[in-house]
Amino acid sequence: MSYYPASIRKLIAQLSRLPGIGEKTAERLAMHLLKAPPKEADALAAALVEMREKARLCSECNGLSDSPLCRICADPGRDQTTLCVVEQPAEMVAIERAGAFSGRYHILQGTLSPMNGVGPEDIRIRELMERIRRGGITEVVLATGTSVEGEATASYLAECLAPHNIRVTRIASGVPIGGDLKFVDPVTLKRAMEVRHAF
Numbered sequence: 001m002s003y004y005p006a007s008i009r010k011l012i013a014q015l016s017r018l019p020g021i022g023e024k025t026a027e028r029l030a031m032h033l034l035k036a037p038p039k040e041a042d043a044l045a046a047a048l049v050e051m052r053e054k055a056r057l058c059s060e061c062n063g064l065s066d067s068p069l070c071r072i073c074a075d076p077g078r079d080q081t082t083l084c085v086v087e088q089p090a091e092m093v094a095i096e097r098a099g100a101f102s103g104r105y106h107i108l109q110g111t112l113s114p115m116n117g118v119g120p121e122d123i124r125i126r127e128l129m130e131r132i133r134r135g136g137i138t139e140v141v142l143a144t145g146t147s148v149e150g151e152a153t154a155s156y157l158a159e160c161l162a163p164h165n166i167r168v169t170r171i172a173s174g175v176p177i178g179g180d181l182k183f184v185d186p187v188t189l190k191r192a193m194e195v196r197h198a199f
Contacts, residue, residue, distance in 0.1 A: 011033070012027050056068075058073055061092075062106065063107050072092075072104060078102060078104055079103040081137055081138040082137070082138070082139045083104055084104070084141040085140060085141065085142050086143045086144065087108055087110060088110075091107075091143065091145075092105045095143065108125065109123055109124050110122065111153040120156065125156075125157070125160065129160060132164055139166060139168075140167070141169050142157055142168065144157075146173050173195070
């Protein structure tokens with residue numbers, strides 16, 4: 001990389017710091033931007049600056065937004081009685097893309113992980129309980145991941161929500177559509193058997 005001018009080396013170094021971008025990919029991206037019309041590079045730079053200036057957490061669900069309330073929380077057509085709890089904004093986006101949920105969300109911004117020093121006060125559990133205490137919510141869907149931390153977080157939240165007069169559900173997990181049973185790992189297969197339902 002030392003054979004590039006300092007300005008290009010600097011760009012490659014910054015791009016390679018992005019998740020999933022190694023030095024070779026960063027080099028290709030830098031070369032693309034160098035050859036691209038000035039308008040394209042300017043648009044990218046402007047988008048980065050605008051994102052840094054405008055993007056924030058929604059004051060209600062902790063999702064990403066350019067305004068105090070995100071698009072979902074501001075939508076009066078959403079079911080306000082059902083709340084889906086996820087770990088990060090990316091999980092909310094995945095559920096929205098699936099089109100299977102019409103309620104609102106609460107984003108924890110992490111999971112419980114005592115081994116890493118992450119306790120209930122380090123993620124957005126207090127804010128979730130405040131939303132529950134305000135009333136109007138009849139069901140909380142726990143949609144945390146199936147990792148050890150995700151399961152522990154779901155169990156902890158179920159305990160916290162138990163005293164409240166609301167339905168607490170957990171998303172199903174198991175064999176994927178089109179999955180061949182002989183290739184499914186034992187933990188997933190066990191979970192699929194445990195949450196089986198009538199056909």
